[in-house]
Amino acid sequence: MSVVEEYQPVFTGKTLDRLREIFTRYPTKAAAMLPALWLVQEARGWVSDRSMVEVGELLGVTPAHVRGVVTFYTMFHQHPVGRNFVQVCTTSPCNLCGAEDVVQAFLEHTGARELGATSPDGAWTVTEVECLGACGFATPVLVNADFVESVTPERVPEIVRKYK
Ligand code: FES
Known part of the structure; x- marks a missing residue:
């Protein structure tokens, strides 16, 4: 029997509060893409495919759009890295x-x-x-x-x- 690990959302509690505060400083939610991705990386150490979907849902853009940003900037990790x-x-x-x-x-x-x-x-x-x-x-x-x-x-x- 395979065990599929359930995804735990990044944006809950204080992290969601921080994102909401960030939204107030940008003209659109989509414009807050980079700080949103930083929050993910701060919380998880990297940006997984599932986190890209979560960010897309919150910012009102497609997962492909989020992936385009993540893969453009070398500072975002697409797999786990050391501390x-x-x-x-x-x-x-x-x-x-x-x-x-x-x-x-x-x-x-x-x-x-x-x-x-x-x-x-x-x-x-x-x-x-x-x-x-x-x-x-x-x-x-x-x-x-x-x-x-x-x-x-x-x-x-x-x-x-x-x-x-
Ligand atoms: S070549 Fe510019 S910092 Fe190394």
Whole structure:
């Protein structure tokens, strides 16, 4: 017998109250798409297909419309990720300054081991991203919402420790 997990809506209680407050600041509900998706990601850590349907229902748009937004922006996770999400710029200028070594250091020191994979303790996911707009400070890294400049492989253990 298969067990189908029932979907628990994101927008109940305080989260629904927050969304309603956000609606008051936008001309239409559909215009509040990005903050609505942030609320989902804050609550669940990622945006599932079912959450996209829920957001569509609340904002009066189709699930396909919501999916278009979620897949356009790399900051929205379409699958579960670690509690700490590391994004390393590996575009050419940073690559020339050793970004690949920074990536390898993060994979090693977080235990994530592979790009996009989550460490066994659920704490870390490491990914590469395109230019973060700080080419003069190679290698720039985003750890969750924190921007860290001039990261070298030697600095990685200290950065990882800070988020443990
Ligand atoms: S190329 Fe890395 S920040 Fe621009």
